[in-house]
Amino acid sequence: MAFKPERFLSNNYGNGGGAEGFDITGSREIKMMPFGVGRRICPGFALALLHLEYFVANLVWAFEWRAIEGDNVDLSEKQEFTIVMKNPLHAIVCPRLK
Numbered sequence: 001m002a003f004k005p006e007r008f009l010s011n012n013y014g015n016g017g018g019a020e021g022f023d024i025t026g027s028r029e030i031k032m033m034p035f036g037v038g039r040r041i042c043p044g045f046a047l048a049l050l051h052l053e054y055f056v057a058n059l060v061w062a063f064e065w066r067a068i069e070g071d072n073v074d075l076s077e078k079q080e081f082t083i084v085m086k087n088p089l090h091a092i093v094c095p096r097l098k
């Protein structure tokens with residue numbers, strides 16, 4: 001298992017697009033299924049993804065994110081009920097606009 005965010009870059013949600021695209025709907029292969037797969041797949045998944053993109057974009061736009069000095073970003077994982085960060089990430093978050 002490795003942290004490779006670029007795997008999501010060519011996501012076409014399984015509806016056509018590049019043959020190498022990451023398929024979140026599980027119609028070609030199942031790698032990750034946050035919305036379920038098959039006939040009962042979440043019908044709101046496109047709306048949810050759009051909303052999440054908007055949400056993250058707003059967090060980046062509205063706040064400045066900095067790592068705590070001397071605190072190295074460590075992406076190691078450990079298994080709990082789900083996979084979590086072994087060493088939780090601490091960030092200093094400051095509003096960009098006053």
Ligand code: HEM
Pocket residue numbers: 034035036037039040041042043044045047048049
């Ligand atoms: C991040 C947001 C969301 C996640 C992670 C999520 C995830 C899921 C999952 C895992 C299922 C079950 C699929 C299955 O039974 O195989 C589901 C079902 C469903 N979701 Fe979502 N969902 C999200 C947002 C939404 C939104 C925004 C809507 C509506 C606007 C929605 C409407 C539904 C409905 C109606 C079902 C039932 C589908 C059925 O049983 O046929 N979901 N969702």
